[in-house]
Amino acid sequence: MKVKSSFRSLWKYLSIYKKNIFLILILILCTTLLSLAGPYLMGYLIDNGILKGNLDLVVKYLTILGFIYLLNSLSSWLQNYLMTGVAQNSVKKLREDVFEKVESLPLNYFDTRPIGDVMSRMTNDIDLISNSLTQTFIQVISSVLTVTGILIVMFSLNWILALSLGLSIPIILGLALLFSARVKDNFTKQQESLGTLNGVIKEGVKGQKVLRVFGAEHHFFERFEKANASLKHNGIKAQAVSSSMTGIMNFINNASFAIVVLIGGILAARDYITIGLITSFINYARQFTRPLGQLAGQYSQIQSAMASTDRVFEILxxxxxxxxxxxxxxxxxxDGEVIFKDVSFSYDKKVPILRNISFNIKPGKTMAIVGPTGSGKTTIINLLTRFYEIDEGKIYVDDKSIKDIPKNQLRSRLGIVLQNNYIFSGTIKDNILYGKEDATNEEVINAAKAANVHDFIESMPNGYDTKVGKGGGILSEGQKQLLSIARTILSDPDVLILDEATSSIDTKTELQVQNALSKLMSHRTSFVIAHRLKTIKNADTILVIKAGEKIEEGNHNELMDKEGFYYTLYTSQMKNMK
Ligand SMILES: Nc1ncnc2c1ncn2[C@@H]1O[C@H](COP(=O)(O)OP(=O)(O)OP(=O)(O)O)[C@@H](O)[C@H]1O
Ligand SMILES: [Mg+2]
Structure with a gap:
């Protein structure tokens, strides 16, 4: 069964706290028994103490009652305290595992899934599990225990009264089940509307510039208005349904209460039962209907928690x-020899992206990859780094198939400056240190100098300790690229990969960075992808890719003599420069 398998998954995390959970169960049992004892003693106190004028007994039983209520509060506080600990600790571990998992998933996992969905599993779903564990777990058990306990006690006290109250059970349960399904549906709809609205708001804030440039604020505002109105509508509906449920439950509660009083009154008038017994009964009746009505709500809460558990464990x-x-x-x-042999690849196994790519680059040499947008240049790099696995052919690094080199080992020796580099929130220095965690200050500064970004950093108010926001908020695109280059220089890789690494940098700075990069490239294998062909003129080999196929290969002069695709590209770029 599904519930069972979800629970088994979760139990792996809970079972670490087996002892505490056992203690919690005992405490729940104690609390329930103590709540059951209260009304019983109260009835006894009325019959034998108050009605008979026995003041000693009244005092004695009041003391006992006070003690019982105190113990009850203590025990329910303790069980909640312990349960919070169990829930928070297990969920913390769960969160850690999910985060680690997400960081280790193959990149193609994210190609087919919206990031928002993965994020929502890591935050909202885990939150829901945590809340359910903290609250619902105890509630369900104590509801079941209370309802069963009260039924037993009531029947042993007086079966006629118990039966009259028992008649309300099917009505309450039925209504609660009926309503809680609707309440849940409506709350789900509300959550969904909230998700949509959040998405729209996020896009609106992030895409502000584009919206303003195109004067599309109004158009976008309509999208926002629609999402906002839908949230309002669903919010009102959810509240209306859930409060009408509360209302009806209260009514049934009071009605069954009245029935007990009525039948109890008749029975007492004929001396079948005592006033104390009626008092006990009324108290039990009060305690009875609440958990009964809640059970249905808890049932649907458990269902949601199970659904969340499944969504989280799907990632795990x-x-x-x-x-x-x-x-x-x-x-x-x-050493840095890289060989591609008849490599073919497609991202989705439907549209072929690369076809029979073969090349060979000797250690220390520089290979440029050029070709039109979308021709597959970045894809070649994605295969070398094993971000994706090839469909056919072989890739060798130093005579060894890269399939036989552990990925992290391979990647530790590759230095990549990507087309779109990520700058993390933190200081400038933190960001460069991603290249080498334990680098000294001097190493960081040298790397920054080599990347021609040192002067800029020094000009910032706090120098290397200047904070940059998530995504490098305060930096220009070119500055981000320079920082990424510094990061890579610091990592001192065996194979250097530059994918449009200088595309956002002005030509003068590019020239300076090129010098630094040339120094870096001179004694290591390098791949350079660039649209500005001037920057790759000196490469040992130039690989020309078009629509996923290698169409030309050679150095600049050879390709120019050939007067093929490269020649056309190069001459047209040169013409435009003039
Ligand atoms: N993750 C992905 N899933 C599916 N298709 C992809 C993915 N990444 C790239 N593609 C497709 O693969 C093709 C090659 O993309 P690639 O990024 O290698 O081009 P590129 O030569 O680097 O282009 P550019 O010069 O614009 O950087 C494109 O048609 C692109 O749409
Ligand atoms: Mg690319």
Missing amino acids: NEESEANIDDPIDKSYSI
Whole structure:
């Protein structure tokens, strides 16, 4: 059964706190028994103490009652306290595991799934599990225990009264089930509307510039208005349904209360039962209908929690990239020969992206990859780094198929400046340190100098300690690229990969950075992807890719003599420069 399998998954995390959970169960039992004892003693006190004028007994029983209520509060406080600990600790571990998992998933996992969905599983779903564990777990058990306990006690006290109250059980349960399904539906709709609205708001804030440039604020505002109105509508509906449920429950509650009083009154008038017994009964009746009505709500809460558990464990059960967490052998290094042999690849196994790509680059040499937008240049790099696995052919690094080199080991020796680099929130220095965690200040500064970004950093109010927002908010695109280059220089890789690394930098700075990069490239294998062909003129080999196929290969002069595709590209770029 589904519920069982979700619970089994979760139990792996809860079972660490088996002892506490056992203690909590005992405490719930104690609390329930103590709540059951209250009304019983109260009835006894009325019959034998108050009605008979026995003041000693009244005092004695009042003391006992006070003690029982005190114990009851203590025990329910303790069970909640313990349960919060269990829930928070298990959920913390769960969150850690999910985060680690997400960081180790193969990149193609994210190609087909919206990031928002993955994020929502990591935050909203885990939150829901946490809340359910903290609240619902105890509530369900104590509701079941209370309802059963009260039924037993009531029947043993007086079966006629118990039966008259028992008649309301099917009505309450039926109504509660009926309503809670509708309440849940409406709350789900409300959550969905909220999600949509959040998405629209996020886009509106992020895409502000584009909206303003195109004067499309009004158009976008309509989207916002629609989402906002839908949230209002669903919010009102959800509240209306849930409060009408509360109302009806209260009515039934009071009605059954009245029935007990009525029948109890008749029975008492004929001396079948005592006043004390009626008092006990009324108290039990009060305690009875509440958990009964809540059970249905808790049932649907459990269902949502189970659905969330499944959504979270779906991520956890995904296959991680192999060996991704293995320790890296620090002494490992590669000479840098890279061979592609008849490599074919497609992202979705439907549209072929690369077809029979073959090339060979000797250690220390520089290979440029050029070609039109979307021709597959970045894809070649994605395969070398094993972000994606090839469909056919072989890739060798130093005579070894890259399938036989642990991914993290391989990547530790590759230095990549990507087309769109990510700048993390933190200081400038933190961002450069991603290249080498334990680098000294001097190493960081040298890397920044080599990337021609040192002067700029120094000109900032706090220098290397200047905080940059998420995504590098305060930096220009070119500055972000320079920082990424510094990061890569610091990592001192065996194979350097520059994918449009200088595309956002002005030509003068580019020239300076090129000098630094040339120094860096001179003694290591390098791949350079660039649309500005001037920057790759000096490469040892130029690979020309068009629509996923290699159409030309050679150095600049050879390709120019050939007067083929490269020649056309180059001459047209030169013409435009003039
Ligand atoms: N994750 C992905 N899933 C599916 N298709 C993709 C993915 N990434 C890229 N593609 C497709 O693969 C093709 C090659 O993309 P690639 O990024 O390699 O081009 P490129 O040569 O680097 O282009 P550019 O010069 O614009 O950077 C494109 O048609 C692109 O739409
Ligand atoms: Mg690209």
